[in-house]
Each structure stands twice: as C-alpha cells, then as structure tokens.
Amino acid sequence: MVFTHDTDVALQTAAALVNTAEGAGGQDDGDALSTPEQLRDFYVGWGWTGRFDGDAAELEQAQALRPRLRAVWQAADDPVATVALVNDLLRTGDALPQLVDHDDYGWHIHATQTDAPFARRMQVEAAMAFVDVVRAGELSRLRVCAADDCDAVLVDLSRNRSRRYCDGGCGNRLAAAAYRSRRA
Numbered sequence: 619m620v621f622t623h624d625t626d627v628a629l630q631t632a633a634a635l636v637n638t639a640e641g642a643g644g645q646d647d648g649d650a651l652s653t654p655e656q657l658r659d660f661y662v663g664w665g666w667t668g669r670f671d672g673d674a675a676e677l678e679q680a681q682a683l684r685p686r687l688r689a690v691w692q693a694a695d696d697p698v699a700t701v702a703l704v705n706d707l708l709r710t711g712d713a714l715p716q717l718v719d720h721d722d723y724g725w726h727i728h729a730t731q732t733d734a735p736f737a738r739r740m741q742v743e744a745a746m747a748f749v750d751v752v753r754a755g756e757l758s759r760l761r762v763c764a765a766d767d768c769d770a771v772l773v774d775l776s777r778n779r780s781r782r783y784c785d786g787g788c789g790n791r792l793a794a795a796a797y798r799s800r801r802a
Contacts, residue, residue, distance in 0.1 A: 628747035668732035679737030707745035
C-alpha cells in the first residue's frame with residue numbers, strides 16, 4: 619500500500635470527479651455530472667457521509683471544483699506549482715484537520731466539519747490527499763491518460779508505477795489496435 623486508505627480513496631474520488639467533466643477522457647458522452655441526481659449517485663457511489671443538499675447550487679459547486687483539481691494533475695511535474703495549488707485548495711476550503719474513527723476504517727483524518735458543503739469537503743479531502751502525495755515525493759503517481767485522444771486523469775497506485783491508461787478502456791483499445799496492426 620502506497621498511501622493510507624483515506625488518501626487512496628480521496629485521490630481516486632478526486633480523479634473520478636475530474637473525469638465527469640464533458641470531454642474528459644476523450645468521451646463525447648457529455649457532462650457525467652450535470653444533474654442533482656448524478657451528484658447524488660456520485661456521493662453515494664464514493665461512500666461520502668455528512669451533509670448533502672443535492673440541489674442545483676451544490677451541483678454548481680462540484681462542477682466548479684473539477685478544473686481546480688485537474689490543475690493539480692496538470693502541474694504534477696512541477697512541485698512548486700503543485701504546492702501552490704494545493705495550498706490554495708486548503709486555504710479556500712477552510713481546512714481544519716481532525717482525527718476521526720468511524721465505519722471500521724480506524725483512525726483517519728477529516729479536514730472539514732461534516733456539516734460543511736459537500737463540494738468544500740471534496741475540495742479539502744482531495745487537497746489533504748495531495749499533501750500526502752507531495753510529502754511522500756510521489757507526484758509522478760498523478761497522471762493524465764497516455765492515450766493520445768484521452769485527457770482523463772488517473773492515480774497510479776500500482777507497486778511498480780506502471781499504470782498509464784485511465785479506466786475508460788484506453789489501454790485495451792490501444793492494445794487491440796496494435797494487435798490488428800500487427801496482424802495486417
């Protein structure tokens with residue numbers, strides 16, 4: 619395990635949020651987070667707890683967070699720029715780290731109050747996870763999909779740092795294309 623459970627989940631959740639944006643991952647399926655119902659599905663699917671209003675304002679806040687998180691992935695090769703972005707996420711999210719123990723996860727950190735708006739909690743949890751990535755010297759684990767026609771972000775949690783493609787099937791698609799090319 620590279621990071622603690624809460625850091626792993628926060629990083630994967632942040633990547634999933636970024637990848638809901640229209641055009642993310644080279645998909646033309648539209649915005650995958652365009653309704654309050656889709657936001658609720660995201661909330662439930664990623665196991666969030668605490669306040670959830672599920673209204674249009676909360677949806678707008680979540681949508682507005684996506685480019686700020688994507689910027690961290692895009693700056694991952696520049697630690698100084700990454701730190702500036704992460705500090706801004708912490709500062710504007712009113713981060714207040716505290717130890718908590720719930721749902722059989724053992725002691726872990728929540729960096730906002732449970733009654734803080736959902737988008738703010740996502741912002742600060744992602745920022746705290748990015749803090750762990752920076753401190754561990756593991757910024758290279760924040761990647762953009764290696765497929766030329768895909769800009770989805772991913773977190774490489776593999777032991778040997780070998781993950782290059784997103785969960786959208788890019789790796790399989792490119793392998794199949796290479797196979798067909800060799801067979802031709």
